[in-house]
Amino acid sequence: MRIALTHNLRLSDLEEEAEFDTQETVNALAGAIERLGHRLERFEVSGPASRTVARLEAYSPDLIFNTAEGRRGRFREAFYPALFDELGFPYTGSDAYALAVTLDKQLTKLILAKHGIRTPGWQYVEKLSELTAENLRFPVIVKPNFEGSSKGITQDSIAETLDEVRAKVTQALAKYPAGVLVEEYIGGKDLTVPFLAAVDNDYDGVLSPVEYVIDPAATVGRKYPIYDYELKTKHHSAVRVRAPANISAKTAEDVRKMAQTIFQVLDCRDLGRIDFRLSDAGVPYFLEINALPSLEPGAGIYASAELDGLHLDGVINSIIQSAAKRYKIKDSARRQGKPARKTGPLRVGFTYNVKRVKPTVDASEDSEAEYDSPATLQAIREAIASWGHEVVDLEANQELPSVLASTPLDVVFNIAEGFKGRNRESQVPAMLELLDIPYTGSDPATLSIALDKALAKKIVRQAGIHTPNFQLMLTGKERLNKDFTFPLMVKPVAEGSSKGVVSKSVCHSEAELREVVKEIASKYKQPALVEEYIGGREFTVGLLGERRPRVLPPMEIVFLDKEEKNPVYSFQHKLDWTDRIRYDAPAKLEPALLERLRAAARGSFMALGCRDVARIDFRMDDKGRLYFIECNPLPGLTPGWSDLVLIAQGAGMDYRTLIGEIMAPAIRRYKEREARRAADEQPPAKVLLEKNAQEKGGLEDKPANGHHAVSSALGGEPRTDPKIS
Template identity: 65%
Template sequence: MRIALTHNLRLTDSEDEAEFDSRETIDALTAALERLGHRIEVSGPASRTAARIEAYSPELIFNTAEGRRGRFREAFYPALFDELGFPYTGSDAWVLAVTLDKSLTKLMLSEHGVISPRGQFIDDIVDLKLDGWRFPLIVKPNFEGSSKGITQDSVCEERGRLRALVEKTLARFPAGVLVEEFIPGKDLTVAFLEKAAPERQGVLTPVEYVIDEAELSKRRYRIYDYDLKSVHHEAVHVRTPAQFAGHILQRAQDMARKAYRALGCRDLGRIDFRIAEDGQVYFIEINALPSLEPGAGIYAAAALEGLHTDGVLAKVIESAALRWGLHDPGKRRNRPPRKTGPLRVGFTFNVKRIKPEIDGRKDEEAEYDPPQTIQAVREAIAAAGHEVIDLEATTELPTVLAATPVDVVFNMAEGIKGRNREAVVPALLELLDIPYSGSDPTALSIALDKAIAKRIVRQHGILTPNFMTLTTGKERLPRDLKFPLIVKPNAEGSSKGVHRTSVVDTEAELREAAREMIAKYDQPALVEDYIAGREFTVGLLGERRPKVLPPMEVVFLAKEAHPVYSFEYKQDWSSKIRYDVPAQLEPGQLKALERAARECFIALGCRDVARVDFRM
């Protein structure tokens, strides 16, 4: 699709330009939109915007422009686009004009049951009411965003200081200020991405802005002020999901849903709430034109829905295109012929939405990839000049694949369930005659089943520890198994089920561990000799004669009787292990490791890419 990107470029560090986008943000948005397969024209100065847009004649305008001055500034660009007759992303001029006015927004939302702190709009000091307030109060500009004009001194605890504070703020922001009761508590934000969570009307999971305790100790009040946003931004991080009681999070989402609907927001948005010490949820403000800079809260919230950065922009475009009745010419109905130049690359993956606990609880998505990894891979594919089409490997993938023309699929989907889960996507691609990267269904099924894989590599003369599988935990142990032994799930990856207690020294420990594992993972347990020694992992690229990459050693830092590269270590590795790349090996050791890795790759029928783990 031909898209124009409208913006205001931040040229200085002055507070006047705080709402504008940096060159880094504009470049990131442009690159992301291009990776999505669109042709992008970046707008220039406002005085030439109309002429440039008419000359470029975009099918859609992706708007991030804040406008330069006045209470109507955010509405200027959408009003211009409406007048010129060009479709655009985001809310219309009316919504942006209303939501920039904090006081008017609070008044409108109060009629819909959205609770906010008591406040008063002041544009003339004579209108200030000095009585009836519950101190402390906070005084802030009524028509500004990005925390402009908000400092630690914006909080007023004494009636005698209020008038002077309002006068001072009005002098800087004469359009008007908002005086409202200050709510001691913490900040919560609820983002809106219309097409990301249709079952919740686009309202995403709340996220929390957390101020580092060291920085907080220097401040009188816990507020996300201008200094934190512009100077000490490294002292604030986004916690996902927010750590509040479930009923508080639900209340915030319900209020956000009412607010977005009542105000008529479109495509994307963000609402900031204050959670009081007693758990009461207060609406603070809404941003119908939220920041899309790298690291913005909307990306963190969208990641919980399985969306990476490019995916957020894709959802914004999808929502706008549907509203305006646009047809994306990139989505052709007939599958294109195979070609050798820049390709339409389908990208299949599973998104990690459930963060596993270190102790192994909630590990059902441990093998899936986080949005950050997915984003990095798609950027790498796009950097080679290809168009990337996201294809999350859900139960809807067969329907989506059949309707989405691609030249090839880059597959890193793990599958959903079953011992053949890794083979499901490649098998589907073969059924649809779509070329794909990586090993075929047979190799993936065999490699996931540790016992079968061990039998095959043993037949090819590759050493592997003595082993057996237990399906009930009651089977007789063969004589060639010698304690200590290690117990692990037979068909899991990412060290799922492997803990320090997985190394057992007695038959009683073995049977207890096996029974627990069989019950939890509903599959046989693999029992094998524990091999004391150094641990290595070797990557390979290619096919018939794969290139063996330099081995990496997993170095255990703690002194343990039976160290293992456990699930706990993979979740929190920084103080427990060290990765040495390349591994320090004697020439003979290196050759033996490379030969064993290559022979495993060939014996199992792997293609394109694989990793083999060894103990030496």
């Protein structure tokens, strides 16, 4: 299977990361999964959820092995399972409901009390005024209601008088305002009872109780022998797991039966762990349940599983098999009544134009400047293939239409620039839409509009975003807009990769301008765009996504030649930028300006109807006003060189992840198309009812054949739907 390992990586010793997995734990889990013969991809999910979604859609796993705890809030453990459910991906462990309930200690106790489960007396407190403690027996322990891993539990958590309780509750609420639990302290042994649903035993997967044994040397000066946060994090070597627990067979059986009831009542799946306190009188009390237990090496679940002959790999395999059985992964045609969706490797067509003529630095030769080098194409191929997909090369030449029509493809990763004309970038996407093949990037309309810089500026200006004033010139003889003031910028209206943008593109007189316009019209066979030169800082912003695009941290192009009066990000700069410009990624911006730039980029993206990916250029004048310069919805992807790649690197995103995020929405559209097709293939409900009635002999007028039955139900002539390949 293709498995995604979702986790939060612990990067510090801060308490807020106490429940996260260490690199050692992640490596151990990954190693076990790979040794079991599965293909694995690691997903650290602490960043934006949109990035996790995009990466999961790109990888398209058969199963998610989930250990992610979430970062904040009372429902943090439930967040990722809820997200997986929404995306339709199977995952290990309990669902969002069970995780939300079990993280709430007080709610768990209320539910279990109705099923006769013995727990210490308690009181839940959200405000100090609610504290009565009149029915509690001292001493009591004060602990956060919505935390695990012994967070907030220390020797100072135990109170012996009402005044001490008030003081400790006040202190705890200041740190954990969601609520605290005041619970009777039960002296005795700490037991933990693990659960592996796939283990076939008399207790429905509940394993033998194990015992936490604390080194006496570590308890010197401690009044209460509790497994607190300090022991769990700083002195964990002083605690060992005894398996089986040193308790009588009768007590072990009672505890396992109690745990069996708890796991069933709370609907825990695949794995779990329950903590009990065995009193000095030998009476077991339920303390709490962890439906997302630690799987770090040495955890109690492994010690207990070894008693059943399961070592680390066996434990991980049992979790995977339990989830696979629940989701019926082998029966991929239907999952819990949902439409079919393809997981695993896809056939990804790769449409491109290969650069065979190398551009010259003086721009005398730039005919294939927008095309991609063989090295860039190979990097993209490898990045797509690294997500487990099959890559099918499709060079965008005159043979492409017939090749597309005869090649089975799931999706297409498109970077093709097209052949000629201001609609050239839309040519390949238009063919793909004709053939109903999902593809990456914007649709033909957006690609055509964005390539025409004048048309793009009109649309962006209507959205309330500043653009420099401009006009088009076809010959250089047209009357110049009387509102213009020099310097003015002149460039081809429908070219990318800074083609036609050179040092002399900034004109300081009308004579210079008309000469440059003539050169552009002659060389590029298209009008020249004349626009006001904005002489301030230059930024470029990358965006990823669809309706609500993710705006990456902007990059600033810093011009290093201070003697250059009117610098421009030219064709020469892009070919040889050493010592001439510097890329600050991310740009050094004060928060207010950063937010304005992000808003302008997002507004431009949405106004132009961009999709999946785009890079948008801005200039800022001396008054701090931001001006839209142009949008590139088909940006370059050369590793370590293209602007979007540098922007992504500045945002902490490697090249492989960038390609995956661009690809992810197209894969999602592919799956939506497949779901629609599957739904269209289902016969109408009326037909099914008539068919069932016929099989039971309930219809008097039995039609002669199936075609007649369909035409009768639909009220029309018989038809045969053509097969869509």
